[in-house]
Amino acid sequence: MAELVYRPVIGVALTMFKALDLKIECKGSENIPRTGGAVLVSNHISYLDFIFSGLTALPQKRLVRFMAKDAVFRHKVSGPLMRGMKHIPVDRESGEAAYQHALESLRSGEIIGVFPEATISQSFTLKSFKSGAARLAQEAGVPLVPMALWGTQRLWTKGRPRNFRRHHIPVTMRVGEPMEAPRDQYAGAITRRVRDQVQELLEAAQRAYPVRPKGVDDTWWMPAHLGGTAPTPEAVKAAEAG
Template sequence: MLYWTLKYVLLGPLLKLFWPTKVTGLDNIPKTGGAIVASNHLAVVDSFFLPTHVKRRIVFLAKSEYFTEPGIKGKFKKWFFSGTGQYPVDRSGGSAGQAALDTGVRLLREGRLLGVYPEGTRSPDGRLHKGKTGIARMALQARVPVIPVAMVGTDKVNPIGSKMWWPRRIEIHIGAPLDFSRYDGLAGDRFVERSIADEVMYNLMELSGQEYVDIYAARAKELADAEHAGTRVAVPMQEHARDATRTPETEAS
């Protein structure tokens, strides 16, 4: 009830009033059943604008700390994040990546729409980065399609490092569902999962028009920070970073 109140009465109308948005491909969102909504990630506001324009509720994964902070501020955070479709992930019992994967699969099997950012974090430079294979594992384990979604212009609304939201036009392009049923039973095969993740990123590149770089976004940020600080960082010929799905960021950091 709180989610629909924020979407249709409070937050949703405000976003549509000040940030006119062109949306294409809404018919590609299934009316029922579980599916992964895989989006590029340019700004914190992505998690607010996308659900506003999709009729079905989209659930995003968020750190459980957002829901357990004490005091009035903590209660407001819990109210707000719950109302905007965030779902808490308990990271105390192991790795954050595995907790997110387990929770994501459970929600998908319940027939939910799960919002995922395959890059794992916001793009530090506006380009599209290598996707993490956690999205592939969830799709295979839950046996659901992946719907690619491109957010365009949100980085101008809420640039990295800015706490302001600037009036700008936004575009949301929703692609046709990607069916990976041909890989049923192959969850855990790293070559299959990498192939799926790469196919998702290719579709996002086509929809968004972004330049693609074959490096993780977190690594790109590390290299950019090192360059800004004037230090040298060794770049291996091939990234061997462990693939995992990070929970979507919802705070300005």
């Protein structure tokens, strides 16, 4: 079936990234299967993560269908685009329909993109992972592909204005080797293993990131444990609970 929306959107995104002269570096795209279903599992630090995560599959000539909250599909601009790209809306109050949709897509050979933290991490560290990605991989009999990205929070993230005027921002991505999800194993154990892999990849992306904050006003995008002024995970939890 022709991709009348997805490929043109990719073209527009790549043109915009070129105009901004973003320094995009990705290693490990060869780990994404050339054929068959797979669950691509990524950390989540920006509203643009699904775009950059999807770019990792282009060298393998694959398109990724992302699971995203249904509010995005109700927006007058993003909604038609998300539906046209065949992404999957998730109703957080009743996610069974989305789960079955993703399962059918995996069984038909699609790559499904999942952010198992569910929401953007405002501390820019890994939150706990929900087990849905592991359960999908188990039931569909497909691998999990861990990945991590870094730098996208500097473009547009929760609680910060969009920053599309600043050029030359680096974005670093790492894709790990596929992981099996045996049906006879506990989904929670598989989830912990894939989270550990994403953590390793995130640390590798951070080490490879070519710039560091410049001045006291530019430390907001770095986690506290790396010397930045982003809120700690504990502070985020306290703010959300309050």
